[in-house]
Amino acid sequence: MEPKYKRVLLKLSGEALLGNERNGDPFNPKIIEQYANEIKQLVDLGIEVAIVIGGGNIYRGMNEADSGIERAHGDYMGMLATVINAMAIQAMLEKIGVYTRLQSAINMEQVAEPYIRRKALRHLEKGRVVIFGAGTGNPYFTTDTAGSLRAIEMKADVILKGTRVDGVYDADPEKNPNAKKFETISFQECISKNLKVMDMTAFTLCMENKLPIIVFDMNQAGNLMKIVQGESVGTLVK
Numbered sequence: 001m002e003p004k005y006k007r008v009l010l011k012l013s014g015e016a017l018l019g020n021e022r023n024g025d026p027f028n029p030k031i032i033e034q035y036a037n038e039i040k041q042l043v044d045l046g047i048e049v050a051i052v053i054g055g056g057n058i059y060r061g062m063n064e065a066d067s068g069i070e071r072a073h074g075d076y077m078g079m080l081a082t083v084i085n086a087m088a089i090q091a092m093l094e095k096i097g098v099y100t101r102l103q104s105a106i107n108m109e110q111v112a113e114p115y116i117r118r119k120a121l122r123h124l125e126k127g128r129v130v131i132f133g134a135g136t137g138n139p140y141f142t143t144d145t146a147g148s149l150r151a152i153e154m155k156a157d158v159i160l161k162g163t164r165v166d167g168v169y170d171a172d173p174e175k176n177p178n179a180k181k182f183e184t185i186s187f188q189e190c191i192s193k194n195l196k197v198m199d200m201t202a203f204t205l206c207m208e209n210k211l212p213i214i215v216f217d218m219n220q221a222g223n224l225m226k227i228v229q230g231e232s233v234g235t236l237v238k
Contacts, residue, residue: 004230007048007124009156010039011147013163014054014085016218026058027088031219036092038224039129043098047228048124050154051131052147053089055081075139079106082143086133087111099128105137105146117153124154144202152209159211160227161198162218167235168195184236197237212238 012035019028042049058081061074069077086102093100101123104112112133113119123130135146144161151159170193171179187207190197197203197215206213216223216234226233 001229003045003047003228005047005157005228007050007154007156008042008228009050009052009147009151009154009159010224011144011159011161012051012053012089012218014056014058014081014143016162016164017053017085017088018057019219027085029092032088032092034221035218036089036096036098038221039093040096040098041225042228043127043129045228046127048127049129050120050124050150050156051086051089051129052143052150053082053085053131053133054143055079055085057081058084072139075135075141076106078143079134079137082135083108083112083133086131090131093129099126100131101128102131102133105132105134120154130154142199142202144198145205148198148202148205148211151211152205156211159206159213160224161213161215162224163215164217164219165215166217166220166233168197168215168237170195182235183232184238187237190237206237210238212236 017027017031019031021028039049055078059077061078064071083104090100090102102112103115103120105115107114120130132150135143136149147159165173167181168185169179169181173179214227214234214236223233
């Protein structure tokens with residue numbers, strides 16, 4: 001069966017790497033291994049995969065008043081945290097035989113290539129998984145915005161936003177058992193209902209460039225594969 005999408009950008013939250021264990025380690029190797037195996041299945045199907053990952057498991061940009069660290073400085077700390085996560089995913093992917101390239105928006109040539117759009121496109125065309133680290137390289141932009149930006153630059157067909165919940169709801173399903181899940185929803189509806197799919201900057205980028213977003217539960221094994229084969233998983237925002 002021909003996959004529905006040819007090129008995807010997978011946006012993962014840093015916190016997702018913790019799994020349910022909170023033992024002080026920044027990530028759970030079992031979760032990273034599960035993610036790597038799921039990504040490999042896509043690559044084996046001939047799908048081109050780019051990845052953007054957050055850094056919330058290592059450093060969360062905290063309120064300046066609480067932490068004493070100014071916002072821009074804290075954002076750079078967060079960008080470095082995403083590179084650690086990106087390296088962890090890269091190591092696990094290469095361990096199971098997937099060719100990867102890590103590109104960082106902040107130059108650190110010992111561990112990553114610099115972000116060069118044309119080079120990243122060539123890597124994708126050659127079947128390598130490209131992991132984008134260090135967000136956009138600018139403070140005040142979230143890793144969701146980095147995901148939207150890179151997806152547009154890479155001409156991805158869709159952003160797959162892997163989260164802990166299985167889609168977009170009209171209320172927080174972790175707090176409200178009667179929350180209703182949307183199968184599909186428009187960008188406009190998300191804004192009018194004030195649904196926090198992504199931050200506004202990231203969301204507006206997708207909306208203006210007509211880039212669909214699928215929000216789904218990444219920790220449910222097999223979801224990624226179902227999505228690329230066209231099954232209805234999570235919520236499609238378009």
